[in-house]
Amino acid sequence: MASKQKNTTPQQQRYQALQQKHEKKRPLLKNCIRAFFVGGLICTVGQAISYFYIYFFDFTEQSVGNPTVATMVFLSMLLTGFGIYDRLGQFAGAGSAVPVTGFGNAVISAAIEHRTEGFVLGVGGNMFKLAGSVLLFGVFAAFVVALIRTLLSMWGVL
Amino acid sequence: MRNTYRAMAIAGILLLSGCNVDQQGKDSQLALVKTTNPKPIVTDGQRTPTWVEEIKREVSSLPELYDVAVVKGQEGTLVVYKVKHLHRFKMKQIEKDVTSFLEKKHPKEKFTVSSDYKIFLEAVRLDEKMKSPKFPKKKAEKRFKEIVKMTEDTK
């Protein structure tokens, strides 16, 4: 990918055009299809787990979300620890990154990686290196949406 | 690595089969997947009054729904249904419509309306249990109250 800075010299632009010719593009369609199927498979597993909780425990469709997410994250942590999830990620791309298992993978992979720096500075300090921005912007987005909703209902729109 | 996969597969099978010892009727096992269409029931075990059967017929006639279960308890009536997949975005509106429709028709009765799979499953299970004559009526009423209470979390 060429830089988007505008202050490139003509020589740099010529080279970037030449380089583009040799640069292999990401196979977008293939990646999308793979992501669709692997992502769908992960969600099917999640659905099966939530049915499992509905059948055998007293969870309703509304309340089954929490134990299902916890189980899925736990499974992805196991797969990360066994070194399987990163290979799945190379194959599936967004298919394995977008479901909640991808979040579990981001947390645990960082924790494993920095174990050698100790529990406080290493694991504690780096665990949310990748997932931290997901948490921050997720919470912030939820706050903004809730604020809008509150204001709208105060003015009687909703 | 192959052994890890195998061990995980075996563990998974054991987990699934191990939990299935709880004996259940065929209908409730498949209640989430196929249309069970249970008969309306009354917890005191008497013959179902015609107006309860009518509720079932009327609610079933709504185009967005399929598979309706009706349970009449001492203090109220539970109406559970499945919403057709393409209408699931409008579930809240449907629930409101069904409730107001029922309350208009039977102003004296207290209705609990739900579209939750879990409530549906429990209604079917209750129905199956009540088919056996040994099942005490008191227990049925107690379970009915528990189910109604469960619907409160889903709101």
Add this chain to the structure above:
Amino acid sequence: MLKGHQSWVFQNRPMITATGVTGGPFEANGNLAKDFDLLFEDLWMGQESYEKAHRILMEEAIKIALNKGNLEKEQIQFLFAGDLINQITPTSFAARTMQIPYFGLFGACSTSMEGLALASFVINYQGAKNVLTGASSHNAAVEKQFRYPTEYGSQKPPTAQWTVTGAGVALVQPNEPGANHPVTTSATIGKVIDMGLSDPFNMGGAMAPAAADTIIAHFRDLQLDPSHYDLIVTGDLGRVGHDTAFELINKSGLELKRKQFQDCGILIYKDDQPVQSGASGAACSATVLYGHLLNEMKKGTYKRILLVATGALLSPLSFQQKETIPCIAHAVAIEMNV
């Protein structure tokens, strides 16, 4: 002796008398496994951190080179070496263990040829009798610093490259006529080239112009023609960068044949290994040159080669700050002693 603008000619022909090459498990499954002196079964190498394992790679390579050269570490005057980790600690810690006077070098993946050029220069002018030079990298330690955690499931684009786990060390000594060893004859030091690319997953594309610039400068300074060499090998351009560099060189008017232009990053792994565009890392050119290529030269497959190691001089901080990637390349010419 300086020749042209940026090249040295080593008229005393310093000799590479011994080498030590170590590698990790991924290299053991690669194309050139038989050219490694020592291959580790696992990435940890019995250590508790990847950084310590990285140090072990370097220490073992030095020990092997000393062993083959029949020297004790006290007989070595200088060590020219480096790696990719912050403040090049693995190499410095290895130098602490070995107690050899030490020049720490950083030229990213071009460190191997930077070291060999300096070592040859020192030997050529009798600055030392025995000099060690080398470079090392460790896949997991480098990934941890520059990219994501190793177990993180991100999808790498086809232009990404795989960092080599390994170390290559060479013992450079003054020439002895008649000895059957490879000698260094000249070196060209490259300048930093930045073509404005900023994607850290496409290092090959960023480094190709640096490689081309150094190769063109080499032939201009020494007034030679590409046919002078049996083989011109780039360090770690990968498939993308290698094709680009080939086109750049041919456009400049030099007649380079496809068959005599190779890349260490393509040679080292098999086609079915999941490395996308090829290999990279400081150890890539070091292990392939000091292992495979010198072995082939001793067998007589090649008489004269030019090795051009390329380095991307970025840091994890600089690419997050959206800086472009400046790149460098150094070339050293090696031929068999006659």
